[in-house]
Amino acid sequence: MKRTSKEQPTDLGRRRFLGRSGIAVAGIGIISSGLLTPAAWAASAVGEHASATLLRMARDIYPHDTLENKYYAAVLTPLARKAGKDMALKKMLAEGVKALDQRSQQLFSRNFLELEHESDRVLVLRAIEESPFFQRIKGDLMMGIYNNPELWPRFGYGGSAWQKGGYINRGYDKIDWL
Amino acid sequence: MNTKFDLNDDSLVVIVGSGAGGGTLANELAQKGIKSVVLEAGKRFKLDDIENDEWKMFGKISWLDKRYLEGPARLAKDFPNLPAWIVKGVGGATMHWAGVAMRFQEHEFRMRTENGTVPGANVLDWPITLKELDPYYYKAEQKMGVCGTEATGMPFHGKSSHYKVIEEGARRIGAKCEQATLAINTQIRDGRPSCQVNGFCMQGCRIGAKWSTMYTEIPRAEATGLVEVRPQSMALRIEHDKQGNVTGVLYADKDGNQHFQKARLVSVAANSIESPRLLLNSASPMFPDGLANGSGQVGQNYMTHTTAGVYGEFEQPVHMYKSTVVPGIVHEWKDNDPSRGHVAGYELEVLHLGLPFMSAFLNPGKSGWGRELADSLANYDRMAGFWICGEDMPVESNNITLHPTEKDQYGLPVPVVYKTDHINDTRMRNHAYDRSTELLEAVGAKKVNYLPPYPASHNMGTNRMSRHARDGVVNRWGQSHEIQNLFISDGSQFTTSGTENPTLTIVALAIRQADYIADQMKRGNL
Numbered sequence: 001m002k003r004t005s006k007e008q009p010t011d012l013g014r015r016r017f018l019g020r021s022g023i024a025v026a027g028i029g030i031i032s033s034g035l036l037t038p039a040a041w042a043a044s045a046v047g048e049h050a051s052a053t054l055l056r057m058a059r060d061i062y063p064h065d066t067l068e069n070k071y072y073a074a075v076l077t078p079l080a081r082k083a084g085k086d087m088a089l090k091k092m093l094a095e096g097v098k099a100l101d102q103r104s105q106q107l108f109s110r111n112f113l114e115l116e117h118e119s120d121r122v123l124v125l126r127a128i129e130e131s132p133f134f135q136r137i138k139g140d141l142m143m144g145i146y147n148n149p150e151l152w153p154r155f156g157y158g159g160s161a162w163q164k165g166g167y168i169n170r171g172y173d174k175i176d177w178l
Numbered sequence: 179m180n181t182k183f184d185l186n187d188d189s190l191v192v193i194v195g196s197g198a199g200g201g202t203l204a205n206e207l208a209q210k211g212i213k214s215v216v217l218e219a220g221k222r223f224k225l226d227d228i229e230n231d232e233w234k235m236f237g238k239i240s241w242l243d244k245r246y247l248e249g250p251a252r253l254a255k256d257f258p259n260l261p262a263w264i265v266k267g268v269g270g271a272t273m274h275w276a277g278v279a280m281r282f283q284e285h286e287f288r289m290r291t292e293n294g295t296v297p298g299a300n301v302l303d304w305p306i307t308l309k310e311l312d313p314y315y316y317k318a319e320q321k322m323g324v325c326g327t328e329a330t331g332m333p334f335h336g337k338s339s340h341y342k343v344i345e346e347g348a349r350r351i352g353a354k355c356e357q358a359t360l361a362i363n364t365q366i367r368d369g370r371p372s373c374q375v376n377g378f379c380m381q382g383c384r385i386g387a388k389w390s391t392m393y394t395e396i397p398r399a400e401a402t403g404l405v406e407v408r409p410q411s412m413a414l415r416i417e418h419d420k421q422g423n424v425t426g427v428l429y430a431d432k433d434g435n436q437h438f439q440k441a442r443l444v445s446v447a448a449n450s451i452e453s454p455r456l457l458l459n460s461a462s463p464m465f466p467d468g469l470a471n472g473s474g475q476v477g478q479n480y481m482t483h484t485t486a487g488v489y490g491e492f493e494q495p496v497h498m499y500k501s502t503v504v505p506g507i508v509h510e511w512k513d514n515d516p517s518r519g520h521v522a523g524y525e526l527e528v529l530h531l532g533l534p535f536m537s538a539f540l541n542p543g544k545s546g547w548g549r550e551l552a553d554s555l556a557n558y559d560r561m562a563g564f565w566i567c568g569e570d571m572p573v574e575s576n577n578i579t580l581h582p583t584e585k586d587q588y589g590l591p592v593p594v595v596y597k598t599d600h601i602n603d604t605r606m607r608n609h610a611y612d613r614s615t616e617l618l619e620a621v622g623a624k625k626v627n628y629l630p631p632y633p634a635s636h637n638m639g640t641n642r643m644s645r646h647a648r649d650g651v652v653n654r655w656g657q658s659h660e661i662q663n664l665f666i667s668d669g670s671q672f673t674t675s676g677t678e679n680p681t682l683t684i685v686a687l688a689i690r691q692a693d694y695i696a697d698q699m700k701r702g703n704l
């Protein structure tokens with residue numbers, strides 16, 4: 001992916017981003033500290049621990065290190081909001097996080113958030129990947145990351161073209177490295 | 179024109195489905211003065227409804243009624259309720275199609291003779307030859323506006339960056355590669371504009387440069403005043419009289435009200451899952467196994483082509499999406515050469531997906547996530563690759579059956595699709611994976627991804643054509659062996675799948691069938 005963001009990870013760590021939904025989200029500090037601030041994106045709906053766990057999980061499902069947290073949070077926030085009104089969903093998220101920690105405890109005697117190595121976290125996630133909880137997060141993320149027009153330029157994808165007259169006069173035949 | 183026919187008018191042809199087969203047949207018959215009603219389950223869309231957005235269009239026009247996919251193939255695990263990617267709407271799958279239009283090769287009409295018995299497969303020769311179909315292919319190419327053919331004289335599209343990468347790879351390994359003959363205008367022609375390379379052919383062509391019955395055959399048929407298209411009209415059952423001739427079609431309108439449209443002749447063109455389903459749902463005391471099913475072949479021999487995707491990742495940008503969806507074809511392995519370890523041939527069709535669909539198909543299913551996948555998607559603009567499209571074997575147990583208990587919103591048993599590889603399909607796909615990898619690496623691919631098959635866009639064979647009534651459902655004209663005023667007019671009449679994409683052949687067969695029907699009517703036989 002093209003790295004268009006000028007910020008360095010250390011800057012990111014101090015910064016806060018506004019998610020698309022307008023809810024304040026913590027920055028990349030989560031990666032080092034393993035915990036989100038009290039202003040965490042969805043803490044009010046699912047609790048601070050769960051929201052931090054979900055964000056970590058989201059970044060491990062489709063890891064793009066140069067993508068800011070706000071893009072992942074923008075997927076999770078509406079989900080958590082919905083869970084505020086949808087008891088079944090709330091239960092799925094709460095129990096999903098619990099099951100994730102249980103697995104993590106079984107394998108590494110620590111909660112998921114405390115696993116420093118991506119490979120360890122992946123092992124835990126692989127163990128629960130069949131669950132409706134995991135599949136729900138994965139499905140929403142796929143749409144939120146790869147079907148997000150805001151992000152398409154970062155992936156080098158053009159999106160809708162007809163309104164610009166297509167590519168017939170905009171370089172459909174250009175390639176200079178063959 | 180807003181022609182309306184009476185439900186009791188029994189002088190009409192009733193056509194079920196308005197896609198490649200049904201839409202073409204309606205127009206061809208109308209041009210000869212023959213009246214018809216087209217029952218179409220889906221809505222009527224306008225060009226304005228077409229957006230350059232993969233998921234939006236998928237959600238808007240796909241056939242999403244409940245279906246089951248069964249069998250040990252990975253597809254059934256990844257997409258248990260989506261065996262096929264096709265359309266519910268006026269125009270059928272010609273809205274989604276990529277426009278690739280190729281004629282069958284001569285030997286593909288007689289694969290049984292070519293290869294003898296293939297164990298585990300139900301291969302049969304077609305009751306027609308290429309020579310008989312050639313003049314109709316020519317007419318189909320003219321009608322659809324296929325570029326790069328003698329029939330239209332329209333030039334090819336010009337080489338896109340995606341095409342150039344593959345062409346160079348093919349050159350380096352000595353494989354034959356050409357620009358694709360597409361039913362997409364490269365000049366203003368037939369009242370439609372020239373392609374402006376939006377790159378969303380498979381979402382519907384917003385400007386109408388690509389042929390689709392939605393804005394060609396259907397409005398032309400309606401303009402004669404001899405055709406009434408009834409959208410949101412789902413055919414439920416075909417009825418027959420004591421002599422065993424069909425008398426009309428029972429259908430449900432958009433409010434669920436049922437009507438019976440009388441008919442002189444019924445043509446079924448609902449694509450290869452719904453067509454046999456309709457015949458099976460029309461079982462009666464006289465035809466207990468379903469209409470036209472004396473051979474037991476209705477719903478059997480379901481074919482989808484042997485498919486898969488292959489995408490290489492390069493160091494430099496390709497931006498494959500700036501292209502017609504299929505700019506070219508590698509033809510090297512389309513012949514029937516059993517020394518490769520498999521019978522029948524395949525094409526490597528240069529084809530792009532947008533980022534949203536690439537993320538869904540690169541590694542579909544529950545375990546498709548993680549850093550390797552994300553890293554590949556991060557290289558989206560440096561990808562180039564193919565969709566493999568090869569002849570698959572007709573296998574009786576690959577079939578469409580009716581669910582014993584579950585019903586859909588119309589009260590009809592839900593279709594159950596069983597599809598899995600014949601060993602020849604697996605061998606062919608592996609051969610294609612290997613050759614594609616060689617080609618992509620020859621031009622510098624650092625990593626090559628193998629995509630498993632995705633829901634079938636090509637669906638064929640479930641009401642197949644045969645010389646003898648015992649082997650198939652319809653004769654050389656697509657006419658039921660058993661019921662002389664019942665015709666099949668879509669891809670389900672294919673005896674074998676051929677290597678080529680099906681639509682040009684479906685259209686050629688529909689033009690030919692219209693000639694036959696008109697002639698038989700004149701002689702008083704229908």
Ligand SMILES: Cc1cc2nc3c(=O)[nH]c(=O)nc-3n(C[C@H](O)[C@H](O)[C@H](O)COP(=O)(O)OP(=O)(O)OC[C@H]3O[C@@H](n4cnc5c(N)ncnc54)[C@H](O)[C@@H]3O)c2cc1C
Nearest residue numbers: 195197198199219270271275276277278413635668679681
């Ligand atoms: C993404 C995609 C890309 C493709 N690309 C190509 C390509 O490049 N080249 C090629 O040759 N082919 C391509 N195809 C395949 C091509 O679209 C089909 O082969 C062709 O449209 C099939 O024609 P048909 O008449 O059999 O069915 P369809 O065109 O699918 O028409 C069937 C119609 O019947 C209607 N129907 C179904 N059941 C009922 C019922 N009970 N009552 C009333 N109406 C009913 C459906 O709503 C539909 O409109 C592609 C398909 C897809 C999806």
Ligand code: SF4
Nearest residue numbers: 373374376377379383
């Ligand atoms: S590339 Fe051409 S045919 Fe395809 S959608 Fe665009 S304009 Fe239409």
